[in-house]
Amino acid sequence: MKLIGMLDSPFVRRVAISLQLRDLPYEHCNWSVGRDFDRIRAFSPLGRVPALVLDDGEVLTESSALLDYVDDRLGPARALLPPTGRPRRDALRLMAHAIGAAEKGRDQIYERAMRPAEKQHAPWALRLETQMHGALAVLEGVATQRGEGWLLGDVFSQADITVACVATFLGDTVLPDLAVRYPQLGAHTARCELLAPFAATRTPFFMPGRG
Numbered sequence: 001m002k003l004i005g006m007l008d009s010p011f012v013r014r015v016a017i018s019l020q021l022r023d024l025p026y027e028h029c030n031w032s033v034g035r036d037f038d039r040i041r042a043f044s045p046l047g048r049v050p051a052l053v054l055d056d057g058e059v060l061t062e063s064s065a066l067l068d069y070v071d072d073r074l075g076p077a078r079a080l081l082p083p084t085g086r087p088r089r090d091a092l093r094l095m096a097h098a099i100g101a102a103e104k105g106r107d108q109i110y111e112r113a114m115r116p117a118e119k120q121h122a123p124w125a126l127r128l129e130t131q132m133h134g135a136l137a138v139l140e141g142v143a144t145q146r147g148e149g150w151l152l153g154d155v156f157s158q159a160d161i162t163v164a165c166v167a168t169f170l171g172d173t174v175l176p177d178l179a180v181r182y183p184q185l186g187a188h189t190a191r192c193e194l195l196a197p198f199a200a201t202r203t204p205f206f207m208p209g210r211g
């Protein structure tokens with residue numbers, strides 16, 4: 001398998017961590033959505049990452065579809081998302097908030113990086129920030145309830161991976177004081193970042209449009 005995309009993206013990184021955590025081998029194509037746009041579009045017509053190229057040449061795009069493939073391949077006993085019921089719904093709810101916050105953070109970065117200053121629209125930027133903080137407040141509430149545990153309780157899950165990847169991404173980019181504003185989310189993220197697949201995929205943020 002080939003995983004396309006840089007690891008400073010939380011969407012790419014959550015897939016890389018999932019593959020490593022479950023010992024699924026893959027080749028990493030460290031391609032930038034700026035510099036390697038044409039190369040990426042040959043696999044991902046939207047020009048987006050991550051994309052996962054399977055051994056038979058089939059290409060998957062959209063990180064949730066990649067994670068679904070990984071879990072399907074692992075089977076229910078080793079899957080990272082709980083198979084049914086309340087735990088599955090809770091995980092999906094947390095992941096939806098985390099991914100939503102990441103998208104709002106990503107859009108703030110693109111607004112600043114891709115538009116000339118005179119074309120940036122302050123009310124839009126404020127809306128993005130407000131939406132991002134709305135989702136982060138939900139994650140902080142759950143992390144507070146869980147204390148030292150994982151987000152679903154005793155079992156480490158895709159919710160932990162996704163939430164931590166997003167918090168690290170936002171802390172590295174639009175919200176450097178994330179751990180001060182959301183201390184329990186920060187503490188949960190710090191615990192995740194100590195795990196080997198997190199350490200192996202920790203990458204400084206590469207600003208789009210800068211080469």
Ligand SMILES: N[C@@H](CCC(=O)N[C@@H](CS)C(=O)NCC(=O)O)C(=O)O
Nearest residue numbers: 009011033047048049050062063064
């Ligand atoms: N919903 C998508 C979001 C992926 C995404 O936004 N990727 C960014 C990199 S962080 C990207 O490819 N941006 C280039 C673009 O959309 O033009 C997923 O989960 O895979």
